[in-house]
Amino acid sequence: MMRIKLLLLVLLLHAFAVYGEDGYRLWLRYDKVEDARLLNHYKKELANLYIAGQSPTLNVIRAELDKGLEGMLGSKPKTVSSLHAHGTLLIATRNTDVIKSLNPRLTEEPGKEGFVIRSITHAGKRITVITADDDIGLLYGTFHLLKLIQTRQPLRALSVQSSPLIQLRILNHWDNLDGTVERGYAGFSLWNWHKLPGYIDERYIDYARANASIGINATVLTNVNANAWVLTPAYLKKVAALADVFRPYGIRVYLTARFSAPIEIGKLATADPLNEDVKQWWKEKVTEIYKYVPDFGGFVVKANSEGQPGPQNYNRTHADGANVLADALAPHGGIVMWRAFVYDDKVPDDRAKQAYNEFKPLDGKFRDNVIVQVKNGPIDFQPREPFHPLFGAMKQTPLMMEFQITQEYLGQSTNLVYLANLFKECLDADTYQYGKESTVARIIDGSATKQKLTAVAGVTNIGSDRNWCGHPMAQANWYAFGRLAWDHQLSSEQIAKEWTRMTFSNDAEAITRVTSMMDQSWETVVNYMTPLGLHHIMGWSHHYGPAPWIKDRHRADWTSVYYHKADSSGIGFDRTQSGSHALAQYAPEIQNLFSNRETCPEKFLLWFHHVNWNEKLKSGNTLWDELCYRYYRGAEAVKKMQQDWDSLKGKIDTGRFEQVRQLLSIQYEEAVWWRNSCVLYFQTFSKQPIPQALPVPDKPLSYYMSLEFPYAPGIKPQW
Ligand code: BDP
Numbered sequence: 237m238m239r240i241k242l243l244l245l246v247l248l249l250h251a252f253a254v255y256g257e258d259g260y261r262l263w264l265r266y267d268k269v270e271d272a273r274l275l276n277h278y279k280k281e282l283a284n285l286y287i288a289g290q291s292p293t294l295n296v297i298r299a300e301l302d303k304g305l306e307g308m309l310g311s312k313p314k315t316v317s318s319l320h321a322h323g324t325l326l327i328a329t330r331n332t333d334v335i336k337s338l339n340p341r342l343t344e345e346p347g348k349e350g351f352v353i354r355s356i357t358h359a360g361k362r363i364t365v366i367t368a369d370d371d372i373g374l375l376y377g378t379f380h381l382l383k384l385i386q387t388r389q390p391l392r393a394l395s396v397q398s399s400p401l402i403q404l405r406i407l408n409h410w411d412n413l414d415g416t417v418e419r420g421y422a423g424f425s426l427w428n429w430h431k432l433p434g435y436i437d438e439r440y441i442d443y444a445r446a447n448a449s450i451g452i453n454a455t456v457l458t459n460v461n462a463n464a465w466v467l468t469p470a471y472l473k474k475v476a477a478l479a480d481v482f483r484p485y486g487i488r489v490y491l492t493a494r495f496s497a498p499i500e501i502g503k504l505a506t507a508d509p510l511n512e513d514v515k516q517w518w519k520e521k522v523t524e525i526y527k528y529v530p531d532f533g534g535f536v537v538k539a540n541s542e543g544q545p546g547p548q549n550y551n552r553t554h555a556d557g558a559n560v561l562a563d564a565l566a567p568h569g570g571i572v573m574w575r576a577f578v579y580d581d582k583v584p585d586d587r588a589k590q591a592y593n594e595f596k597p598l599d600g601k602f603r604d605n606v607i608v609q610v611k612n613g614p615i616d617f618q619p620r621e622p623f624h625p626l627f628g629a630m631k632q633t634p635l636m637m638e639f640q641i642t643q644e645y646l647g648q649s650t651n652l653v654y655l656a657n658l659f660k661e662c663l664d665a666d667t668y669q670y671g672k673e674s675t676v677a678r679i680i681d682g683s684a685t686k687q688k689l690t691a692v693a694g695v696t697n698i699g700s701d702r703n704w705c706g707h708p709m710a711q712a713n714w715y716a717f718g719r720l721a722w723d724h725q726l727s728s729e730q731i732a733k734e735w736t737r738m739t740f741s742n743d744a745e746a747i748t749r750v751t752s753m754m755d756q757s758w759e760t761v762v763n764y765m766t767p768l769g770l771h772h773i774m775g776w777s778h779h780y781g782p783a784p785w786i787k788d789r790h791r792a793d794w795t796s797v798y799y800h801k802a803d804s805s806g807i808g809f810d811r812t813q814s815g816s817h818a819l820a821q822y823a824p825e826i827q828n829l830f831s832n833r834e835t836c837p838e839k840f841l842l843w844f845h846h847v848n849w850n851e852k853l854k855s856g857n858t859l860w861d862e863l864c865y866r867y868y869r870g871a872e873a874v875k876k877m878q879q880d881w882d883s884l885k886g887k888i889d890t891g892r893f894e895q896v897r898q899l900l901s902i903q904y905e906e907a908v909w910w911r912n913s914c915v916l917y918f919q920t921f922s923k924q925p926i927p928q929a930l931p932v933p934d935k936p937l938s939y940y941m942s943l944e945f946p947y948a949p950g951i952k953p954q955w
Pocket of ligand 1: 460617644
């Protein structure tokens with residue numbers, strides 16, 4: 237009987253090991269180190285643990301180390317309170333006696349949230365020191381040390397110093413109070429508002445751990461299309477409960493503020509930002525919030541954009557609107573992130589120009605605790621966009637970046653797309669606005685602009701799905717966002733490597749295969765969706781799948797034909813002087829580069845130019861042929877990804893191997909769907925055959941045009 241039970245247990249454990257991997261643990265898996273020599277080395281170096289002091293964050297550090305080291309090394313380290321034993325991990329801030337006693341060897345200045353890790357010998361004993369100016373720095377250092385083990389690096393001669401280049405590293409949740417997530421493709425909201433504050437889901441803690449492990453220190457809990465209810469006491473209690481969970485992990489909570497809240501929950505007759513009652517209302521409301529959440533971070537506001545209320549309803553400016561909230565927050569140290577994602581529904585100007593048109597004249601008119609939140613590109617999180625012209629253009633106003641991690645326009649949760657390459661292309665782009673080194677990264681990290689407040693936000697892809705992000709590989713985008721927010725100088729390849737090692741395997745072949753798939757994935761999706769600078773030709777409203785034929789809607793700039801402008805002569809949006817002249821919003825160097833057909837990078841060709849179907853491109857192909865080749869190349873590349881993934885069978889746990897395999901096969905179908913729809917549709921303008929070498933689509937255009945998806949996920953409820 238006993239033996240049978242034992243056998244059953246072994247079988248069960250085996251089943252878990254092979255099939256049980258479901259992605260919940262993200263990159264914090266902490267599985268046992270297989271290599272005996274390395275294991276021995278880690279055990280020796282980390283036999284003892286000395287954490288100096290007491291604090292909630294230090295408790296979190298201890299818990300994480302226990303979990304991580306027990307998992308990877310098989311046992312927890314022994315707690316000690318002196319440096320007399322060999323192989324001690326010492327974790328202490330720089331103002332502690334123990335660190336002072338080790339000086340002058342630890343002279344580095346880690347700075348706010350930064351950390352230093354050093355291997356030293358003290359009184360003949362080997363010690364690994366993690367030190368920092370604050371407890372949060374120690375937590376970040378701890379995660380770094382765990383990562384070294386997760387990625388199987390030796391712990392000898394460590395000398396690491398790291399500190400964040402950007403102060404606020406923020407996740408934006410577009411989560412609604414009813415539990416749905418706008419543009420969410422991974423289930424429902426993580427926040428169980430109904431059960432809060434009484435019930436603290438274990439997930440909130442794991443969410444905080446994952447964020448802290450990559451340096452994210454802020455979370456905006458609610459959708460930019462805001463609901464004023466979250467500012468009522470009943471909800472503030474719930475917000476406070478989440479803030480309490482996140483605090484030891486260094487994460488501050490922010491909320492979205494609905495501009496008309498003074499009317500909706502304050503029962504005032506107006507939300508006019510210059511009205512004294514309105515000003516007073518915001519002051520009192522903010523004071524109330526700080527009673528619940530003493531370290532509340534502040535507000536994100538979407539105003540006068542896509543139907544949201546705002547100061548313009550009262551003939552006031554965005555600055556007037558932002559400043560009333562900023563004044564209420566200032567005494568408490570809070571900030572306003574005022575979004576520049578606006579486009580007028582009356583002025584028929586090129587949509588790409590509108591944020592600049594509205595915000596540039598307001599430069600210098602915002603309070604010090606306001607930062608203007610600008611999307612990476614001037615339209616809206618397209619598969620590829622040139623950088624937003626506001627970066628570098630507002631010299632008197634701090635600007636921050638808004639990236640989208642959720643793949644609204646990039647295949648949602650069925651397509652494997654590694655976004656670090658997209659983020660990097662934007663961050664590394666030269667704006668030419670501040671002399672020599674004027675990259676977007678140097679504008680938002682303040683090194684070019686000298687702005688005091690610096691921030692970067694990512695619209696998150698996290699939901700209630702067991703694996704958090706819907707697609708196992710989409711976890712990499714959450715990870716990469718955090719890593720780049722911390723240090724935008726990291727290469728996307730390096731980030732992909734460490735993520736793959738921690739998430740899947742330290743096997744050399746697995747790392748090479750997976751990271752090369754990741755590296756090519758973005759160009760691949762751009763090719764089969766919007767090659768050569770095309771944009772916004774997705775399905776109406778849900779943005780799922782191709783629909784370049786969308787026209788005749790109540791707003792021209794919500795149609796596809798508005799953006800591609802295909803006609804019998806050619807295709808593309810002329811944003812040069814002969815067209816909308818959106819290029820005039822960029823520095824002269826960019827204007828020259830992009831307005832000239834010879835020098836305009838082909839990746840942005842149809843973004844800035846209307847090009848004749850027969851014009852020759854760099855490849856020697858005509859535009860029409862090149863467009864076809866790109867669409868086909870994109871779809872073919874997905875086939876290649878499928879083969880690469882299949883070759884990893886046995887190297888990746890069965891559960892996630894199978895999930896990714898199935899998703900890649902959906903992705904291939906979707907790539908072919910995109911390719912066929914676009915090629916057939918654009919052919920109605922070019923009137924040219926698909927190049928002979930390419931297979932003809934097996935269905936007619938009418939078939940693709942007939943497809944409808946009324947229940948596509950993530951849809952905006954009010955649309
Ligand atoms: C668009 C989304 C929409 C958002 C909007 C925004 O389609 O759901 O509300 O951006 O950023 O990408 O405000």
